[in-house]
Amino acid sequence: MTKNPSDELLRKILTESKVFACVGLSMNPVRPSYFVARYLSLKGFKVIPVNPGHAGKMLFGQEVRADLASIPADSTVDVLDVFRRSEHVLPIVTDALARLPGLKTIWMQIGVENAEAAALATEQGVQVIQNRCPKIEYQRLFGELRMGGFNTGIISSKL
């Protein structure tokens, strides 16, 4: 198990980031990756889909890219969101660290963990979140899950 990120760190990432590149994003609307990416785009994030099988198509107002190298240089990716199995993560992270200047966070989805990739990213000053979902964390931290009766862990007397 990886160490749990603090709520403060997650809040910072989710408020300061503007652009997510989603690797392994499905085009099928009932797949979890599609669900997450659509949610992020609804919340105002720019979501760049990365999926070689669908390169050139449009999703959430953005062109699907075949790989990280095809992301235009003027779109500075803040968060690399990885929807691939743990064993495929290392080359993706290596590639991202080389090609995405300005990358601040590597985010691996629920069930995705890779200690070697995480160490590599951390060494280069890139924040790593593993085994978490940005949609769920966003919903938890900014009040949506509270509306459904979920345990958000948030205790506060502030408005």
Added chain:
Amino acid sequence: MSDGPSYGFDTLQIHAGARPDPATGARQTPIYQTTAYVFRDADHAAALFNLQEVGYIYSRLTNPTVAVLQERIATLEGGVGAVCCSSGHAAQIMALFPLMGPGLNIVASTRLYGGSVTQLSHTIKRFGWEARFVDFDDLDAVKAAIDDNTRAIFCESIANPGGYITDLDAIAGVADGAGLPLIVDNTSATPYLCRPIEHGATLVVHSTTKYLTGNGTVTGGCVVDSGNFDWSASDKFPSLSAPEPAYHGLKFHETFGNLAYTFHGIAIGLRDLGMTMNPQAAHYTLMGTETLSLRMERHVENAEKLAAWLEADPRVDFVTYAGLKSSPYYERVERICPKGAGALFTVAIKGGYDACVKLVNGLEIFSHVANLGDARSLVIHSASTTHRQLTTEQQEAAGAGPNMVRFSIGTEDADDLIADLDQALTKAMN
């Protein structure tokens, strides 16, 4: 769910789920007495209906006052989410609904609240569901009752009418070995005395009517999910693991991860069964939860005093209270509910059925009602009331034989309660 500061029970029972009202700054949780909620625009409405966003649509599904209570109970139980409903019995149906189907069964403890025995042995048959009742102290019998069509194991932590504590760790081990969820009714213990999820329970159900509300004002129920069960590990739970036609083929478990069961409870359970808790009831129960630990401490302290006094009284045959050293379940208290064995027990009165009826009639402070978990002390002769529908055999298995009176000890002065019992026992012997 996070690595932030962790808080104690007394803090959580007041603060979990709540925040000052964003519209007015009201510090106490308002009663949001509304049926429907305005959508920001058509896209927002669509996202809500497609489960892409969580929010308020209609109070059969979600309501801001009820949501505070749901999060509070989920937090106190150490679960990931909770769904409140209109009564404890509704909670039991809501808990089973996603797991069951015609021809499927559950394995349940014989030591349950009489109404639950009736619900599970008769009424659920109309859905084509079956309950198999087994002595949960006999683990081999529990195992033997499980077959390919079993979908859940069901028991109470501290069983109503009292005196029995289930070895939750052992039962969770059996459930786990069979790949089945364990559902624990934690009504009589409350999360202050027992946290079934820490002992391996998958789901916890409550009648919030009882101690959580604490003063006999409203009925309510709750289903808490631990978030720990892998619904996709077998093909036994298609409601959670297979595509859901009513939501364009979405799979709940795949989409919502360990929040799936709670999402399903709202999006299918409350939506289509409609056993919703109303915001007034949630308000009363929220008021109750704020003092839960304080009340439970006094309930337990009084119960211990009264049980010991009754056990020593010559007019009494025996007392079944797990907090007494004489109880065969005394050893389990330390492990399962270390803060006390609850405040429910049964007493066998010399003189049998008739003496029990006279005792109940002779009490002045204790109220003769079919309820438990009130600030007031309560008494009932189960065999002639709550357990009346059961056979004598079932009554005895449930600890509710004809010579037994059940007490739910309140938070009054223990000495006054003892004096009341003393005078009523004298009347009962004449």
